[in-house]
Amino acid sequence: MLKLNRRIAAIKPSATLAADARATELRAAGIDIISLAAGEPDFDTPERIKEAARRALARGMTKYTAVGGVQELKEAIREKLKRDNNLDYQITEIVASAGAKQSEANLIATLFDEGDEVLIPTPAWVSFGAMVQLSGAEPKFVPCAEDAGFLLTPQDLKKAIGPRTRGIILNSPSNPTGAVYSAAHLSELAKVLVESGIWVISDDVYEHMAYDGRVPHIFEIEPKLRAQGIAVNSLSKTYAMTGWRVGFAAGPREVMSAMQRLQSQNSGNPCSIAQAAAIEALVGPQDDVRAMAEEFRKRRSLVVERIRALPGFSLPNVPAGAFYAFPNVSALLGSTYKGRKIADGDDFANFLLEEAHVASVGGNDFGAPNHVRFSYAASTKSLNEAFDRIAAALKKLGS
Numbered sequence: 592m593l594k595l596n597r598r599i600a601a602i603k604p605s606a607t608l609a610a611d612a613r614a615t616e617l618r619a620a621g622i623d624i625i626s627l628a629a630g631e632p633d634f635d636t637p638e639r640i641k642e643a644a645r646r647a648l649a650r651g652m653t654k655y656t657a658v659g660g661v662q663e664l665k666e667a668i669r670e671k672l673k674r675d676n677n678l679d680y681q682i683t684e685i686v687a688s689a690g691a692k693q694s695e696a697n698l699i700a701t702l703f704d705e706g707d708e709v710l711i712p713t714p715a716w717v718s719f720g721a722m723v724q725l726s727g728a729e730p731k732f733v734p735c736a737e738d739a740g741f742l743l744t745p746q747d748l749k750k751a752i753g754p755r756t757r758g759i760i761l762n763s764p765s766n767p768t769g770a771v772y773s774a775a776h777l778s779e780l781a782k783v784l785v786e787s788g789i790w791v792i793s794d795d796v797y798e799h800m801a802y803d804g805r806v807p808h809i810f811e812i813e814p815k816l817r818a819q820g821i822a823v824n825s826l827s828k829t830y831a832m833t834g835w836r837v838g839f840a841a842g843p844r845e846v847m848s849a850m851q852r853l854q855s856q857n858s859g860n861p862c863s864i865a866q867a868a869a870i871e872a873l874v875g876p877q878d879d880v881r882a883m884a885e886e887f888r889k890r891r892s893l894v895v896e897r898i899r900a901l902p903g904f905s906l907p908n909v910p911a912g913a914f915y916a917f918p919n920v921s922a923l924l925g926s927t928y929k930g931r932k933i934a935d936g937d938d939f940a941n942f943l944l945e946e947a948h949v950a951s952v953g954g955n956d957f958g959a960p961n962h963v964r965f966s967y968a969a970s971t972k973s974l975n976e977a978f979d980r981i982a983a984a985l986k987k988l989g990s
Contacts, residue, residue, distance in 0.1 A: 602721050603956070610940065614950035625977040627965040628950040630766060631833040632914070634886075637879040640830060640868045647867030656860040659851045660687030660839070664866045667873040668839050675798065676808045678822065680841045686851050687869075689861045691796050691825035691838030694850075695760075696722045697857070698821055698840055701850045702790050703728035703757055710751050710759040712743040713958030714917065716766045716794075731756070732958050737919065740908050741768040745779040752783070758790035763806060764797040767957050767964040768917045769891075769910025774807040781813035791820040796838075799829045799880050801912040802888045818843060829880055830872040835865040887914045890967040890974060897978040898965070902985060914968045917954070921961040926988040933988070935960040947984035949977045 610628035617624045659665070665685045672678045688694040695718075703709055705727040711719050713732045720730040733751045735741045743761075761780075763772040772780070784791055791809065798806045810816050821842030827833040840850065860866075891909070894916050898906045903923040910916055926933050928942050937953030940963050944950055954962030967974060 598725050598727070601724065605717055605721075610950055610952045613944065617944075617948075622948060624944070624948050624950055625969070625973050625980070626950040627967070627969060627974075627977055628952050629966055629968060630915075631968060632828060632831040632883060633968045633970065634831040634883055636831050636835070636868075637872075639875055640832065640872045643871035644864050644868040647864050652863050652867055654863065656863050656866060658855045658860050659685070659847075660861060661863075661866055664870050664873075667870045668841070671873045672822070672841060676795075676822070677811045678808065678817075678841070681844070683844050684847050685839060685841045686847050686854065687837060687839045687861050687866065688854060689836040689838070689858060690827065691794070691823050692718060692722075693836075693854075693858065694823050694825075694838045694840040695719075695792065695794065696725070697850050697853050698792065698823065698842075698846070699723055699728070699758075700726045701846060701853055702726075706755060707757040708753065708755040710748075710756060710789075711958075712759075712761070714741060714765070714768050714954065714962070715760070715958055716762060717956040719760050719762075728757070729755075734958065737907065741765065741770040741917075742772060742776060743780065745783050748780055748783050752787050752789065756787070756789055758792060759784070760792045760794060761809065762794040762797075764801055764910075764912025766797065766913055767915050767952070767954070767959075767962075768908070769913045769915050770908065771801055771803070771806055771911040772809075774812055777807055777809045777812050781809055781816055784809075784819075785813060785815050788819060791816055793820060793822050794824075795822060796825040796828050797913040798824070800884055800887055800914055802884075802891065803911050806912065821846060826869050826872050831883065832865075832868070832872065835862070835868055837861050837865050837869040887967065890914070890969075890971065891916075893971060893974055894965065894967045894978075897974070901978070901982060914966055916965045916967065917957075917959070917962050918965070919962050923985070923988065924961065928988055936963050939963055942988075943981060943984060946987060947977075947980040949980050949984075 614624045614626040665682045699722045703726045707728040708731045709723045711730050712735050723730040823840045825838040898918050905919040937955045940951045940953035952964040
């Protein structure tokens with residue numbers, strides 16, 4: 592009988608990637624599926640970035656590089672952090688990886704050990720908890736109330752910190768809720784975090800997909816947290832580069848050095864050609880970023896309107912960032928379809944896939960089983976068609 596590593600055996604597949612993979616399978620079988628599951632922009636990578644990759648190929652940039660990225664990429668990341676976040680890091684405090692997911696996985700494995708607790712405010716991205724479990728540490732999920740905008744309160748943060756707490760993962764704008772922390776809110780959280788001394792991982796991958804002005808950074812608001820904090824980011828969402836796999840982390844030199852040692856053993860450098868493309872993305876004109884964010888803003892308005900018109904759906908909070916809506920469908924749970932009871936968000940997402948041929952992601956693995964996540968990284972035409980289908984499908988639910 593096959594025996595797996597106990598940590599690997601306990602890990603579930605990513606719910607978001609699984610939902611998108613299922614949609615792809617059904618399309619291959621000839622079913623017309625509209626996917627609102629994927630967490631990636633539907634735009635193409637800007638031409639200037641692709642051209643930089645072609646130039647890198649032409650000049651033979653096809654060999655191993657330094658484990659944590661070439662010097663030019665680290666310089667570009669350093670300038671980006673200054674420009675966008677008012678954060679000044681040294682080159683030795685920056686490590687590039689094969690996507691922000693690898694940055695975070697390596698970072699979590701570097702910082703935490705068995706017996707440690709890591710706080711994860713929920714609803715939260717499905718991979719945070721899994722990455723903490725793989726490190727041997729224990730994720731401690733801290734529910735954030737919907738009527739508080741899905742935002743962690745200073746009071747709940749203080750209550751959650753215990754003797755085994757070693758860190759917290761903050762994500763603003765949030766996947767899956769689109770919630771964004773204000774500067775004032777971050778300032779109050781920072782007071783608790785400075786006093787606690789725990790590690791703070793700030794996941795900033797959706798920072799440019801925000802609709803009410805610049806997203807404040809907690810390390811800018813409270814510079815003392817720099818000594819106990821790491822900023823993690825990615826080029827995937829900002830530049831429509833999900834498949835290129837380039838992310839990075841910036842933090843205290845000792846942590847970055849240890850994280851780079853781990854990366855030297857588990858993967859090595861991020862793709863050399865992708866690094867060349869990333870340099871152009873970061874240092875070149877940012878017009879494409881602003882144009883994509885503006886298009887997402889328009890789609891957000893459409894999606895909020897369409898969701899609020901659906902019977903049984905509740906969406907009290909307008910997403911302030913990212914490209915997701917996270918409606919509450921608790922009023923529809925307990926309904927039946929073809930003799931089966933719909934018990935939670937995962938069941939509801941399966942119903943939508945089967946009956947409406949619309950792929951979404953149930954809220955269970957986000958820590959919110961009364962919800963579903965819709966990505967509006969899809970064309971306006973596809974979004975309208977998807978919600979037309981959902982409205983028709985809801986009429987087939989029984990009590």
